[in-house]
Amino acid sequence: MTEILVAYATKMGATKEIAEAIATRIRSASHEVVVLDAGDVGSVEPYKAVVLGSALYAGRWRREAVKLLTRNEKLLHTRPLWLFHSGPLGSDVTPQQAPRKVREIAARIGADEPITFGGRLTPESAAGFIARKMAQGPMAGDFRDWDEIDRWAYTIAQRLVAAR
Template identity: 75%
Template sequence: MEEILVAYATKMGSTREIAEAIAERIRSAAHEVTVQEAALVQSVAPYKAIVVGSALYAGRWHREAVKLLKRNEELLSRRPVWLFHSGPLGAELTPQRAPKVVRELAARIGADEPVTFGGRLTPETAVGFIAKKMARGEMAGDFRDWDKIALWANMIAERLVAAR
């Protein structure tokens, strides 16, 4: 059984970069970590613990992250699971409540509701007409708080060490 899976669903790459940063922090605590797109995860059976992250668009999680949770609900309920989403933009980040389906899945698998991390929207990474238009306005920028992400990942690593 492998140790930790960090799965993510992203549209413009920001959530993937957050997932990679989380994985690196957990690796630094001597854990084996696999980072993979949620769409490519067929089963969580090989893993002792799972982190799942999704981009948050218009209050919704990426479809592939939700599918991963639904498809693996029974196995996830028997493992430590942490959830996060990214996407809110602006200097004053307000934690965003997860969509109802994600809150319900989190409750059934015994996970806390997702933690919110800021997102990134830049002209270079924007995908789609609306995002490209927004990337030229006041919502443009990189609002990810790497220190907050590192602290959260360290908390996960510490809990995993304590569980050994």
Template identity: 55%
Template sequence: MTAVLVAYAGKTGGTREIAEVIAEVLRDHGLSVRVLDAAEVTAVQEYAAVVLGSALYFHRWRPEAVRLLERNAEALAGRPVWLFHSGPCGPGAGTARVSLPARVALLAARIDAERTETFGGRLDPAKARGVVARLVASGQRAGDFRDWDRIRAWASDIGRRVRIRVPL
């Protein structure tokens, strides 16, 4: 079996849940998958492919996801890498396309990552921290805007592509 790393970075568990669903779909494709918080990843050499996701907070990736890319850029350049971010909330969140932050875009280009996917996020007013977050969470942006069918379809495409690109 081919080992795939699915790493995630987030604050309240929404991005972790996306990573777990991606891993489940990849396993359905016969792949061996490990799911880790990006802060726990020390190296990527043992993985044939990597999927990395970050929650978006005010158009920024979580620092632990950026550090994973920076520390492992050379090794990531030698394997297929897919990136995703979650975070748009409110009406239209499911169809929103959000560009990578500039620093992450440069790293993605350096490692020749596949096109980044944007998924709607989850904003729970009970978990919102800080004045701005509480104000945003109190309005129309509160709720769960993750499209699980779209996430599963994207993961299934990755599963097919890993099986084609990486010898089992």
């Protein structure tokens, strides 16, 4: 049984990069970790714990992340679960509330609200007409705080070590 699943749902790749950084930190505490696109996860049954992240667009999670939660709600209730989302742009990233459905499922599972990480929108990564236009303006840039991401992942790794 693989210990930890770090799953992500992304449109332009920034959330995947955050998931990979989280997995790296958790691996540093001697955990076996697999990183998968949320759309490729059928069941969380093989995993002892799950970290799930989604890009956040206009207050919405990516469909594949919500489906993972919905399909696996009963199993996730029996495992540690951490949630994050990324997407706010600008130098002052404020916590964003998860969509109602995600909040409801998280509450039933007993998981905390998702932590918010800044997003990235650059001309090179922008996908879609609106994103490409936004990437040419003042909201363009990489607003992910890698130190904050690492600290959060470190707390997960420490909790998993304590639970062994």
